[in-house]
Amino acid sequence: MKSLAREGESEEGATALGATSAGPLPGLVVMRKTLRPATDSTRIPSTQRHLALHDRYITPRCTINATHAPQPPRHPPGEPPERRKAVADTDETGERGGRRSGPGGGLLMGRPFGVPVYVSPSWFLVAALITWVFGDQLDRVLPDLGPARYLVSLFFAVAFYASVLVHELAHTVAALRFKLPVRRIQLQFFGGVSEIEKESETPGREFVLAFVGPLLSLILAGAFYLGMKAVDPATVPGVLLAGLMISNLLVAAFNLLPGLPLDGGRMLRAVIWGITGKPMTGTVAAAWIGRGLAVAVLLGLPLLTHTGAVGNRSAEIGGMDTVMDALLAAILAAIIWTGAGNSLRMARLREHLPELRARTLTRRAIPVENATPLSEALRRANEAGARALVVVDGHGDPIAIVRESAIASVPEHRRPWIAVSTLAQDLTDGMKVSADLTGEELLDHLRATPATEYLVLEPTGEIYGVLSTLDVEKAFVKAMARPQS
DSSP, rough: OOOOBBEEEEEEEESSSSSEEOOOOSEEEEOOOEEEEEOOOTTTOSSOOOGGGGTOOOOOSSOOOSSOOOOOOOTTTOOOOHHHHHHHHBBBSSSSTTTOOOOTOEEEOOOGGOOOEEEEEHHHHHHHHHHHHHHHHHHHOOOGTTHHHHHHHHHHHHHHHHHHHHHHHHHHHHHHHHHOOOOEEEEEEEEEEEEEOSSSSSHHHHHHHHHHHHHHHHHHHHHHHHHHSSSSSSSSSHHHHHHHHHHHHHHHHHHHHSSTSSSSHHHOOOOOHHHHOHHHHHHHHHHHHHHHHHHHHHHHHHHHHHTSSSSOEEEEHHHHHHHHOOOOOOHHHHHHHHHHHHHHHHHHHHGGGGHHHHHHHOEEEEEEEETBHHHHHHHHHHHOOOOOOEEEEESEEEEEEHHHHHTTOOOOOGGOOBBBGGGGEOOOOOEEEEEEEEEHHHHHHHHHHHHSSEEEEEEOOOOEEEEEEEEEEEEEHHHSSSSSO
């Protein structure tokens, strides 16, 4: 029930009680830390125009298919450690090796439908709070329980978040049905989030994707209501079923509020998108309504509680209760406001994504053989006005890319004695990028196979040049800095 992120990003701010997310930022999780910019004395001079390699320098002897789905790079046995540093050792979730949590942390609980489910550390804090508050309520209804009431309350907290997980799984199943990749589900403070990495293609799918979550919460509330009819309401099962019914009704009602980043906001966005034909118009309207909801929650929730419209009678409300209500309202308002702002930011990002084109960002490069001294390779590149080096075999086929960061690390007096092969990153299928890739497709490719440089190929297999992650990041920042049209 959230929205960021796509990426990382970059992600959209967490929301409460189970909304979907357009996911983490679709790009730029591309290992910026591995790319150390060269100094002026080591950088190959740039040119004013981007030239293709195949027009003067390389004519490949075979066609290389760069359009198939990228695969994570696999390091050949015995590869030198300095080469392994250029490519991140990631797992299937896109995280660095040795970590099994998302960027925000958490414990991996399972993979329903192949989607990892994480529990954020903040969940344990909320679970403890629910156990304490619900335990006090149980003491009034079932005073004979004694200290065991806190065990029952803990069970309620777990069951409630299981309901939130069902809510999120509804979003996930719908997304997978529409062939939208889901990065992960995370249970966190005040609810959960399904991180969906792509936008829906149509407003109808967007509406369905947002609606299924509250619908499942309403179905669960109905099921718990029917269960209440079969048990004595003055027993532990009766109290638990009543609490779960009410909590799921609240989850559904809260998420149906018509403002981003809530599910109701996504539904409103889909309706406006369908009417106007402009997804950005729907996003702007739903996001500003979401900000209005944030202000309403901040001011209205404490007022309603204090007047006795919800919760206890006003005569029973003490000073601590007033402080807690105000704190709860502030947290919810901050979550909604942040999520609405992030929704606007993500919409502007996607508007500018088509401006990122592999073809226009590619650096001119020259071919060099394995044994070529670095000083000689740099001399040739400077004469040709190129900014990248591609290592080729005896037949002229590309086998590796010389890393810019590795060039910068070699002192000038040692360059005549260093072969370019010792500074090169072996090419994998994921490091071969089609020159026709643009926008989100380009960023998705770079994220799937993190590296510092990529070999850019024409659809026919001819080599076009070398794409640097740093150049993509600069173009991304420049595009996002432009005023919205």
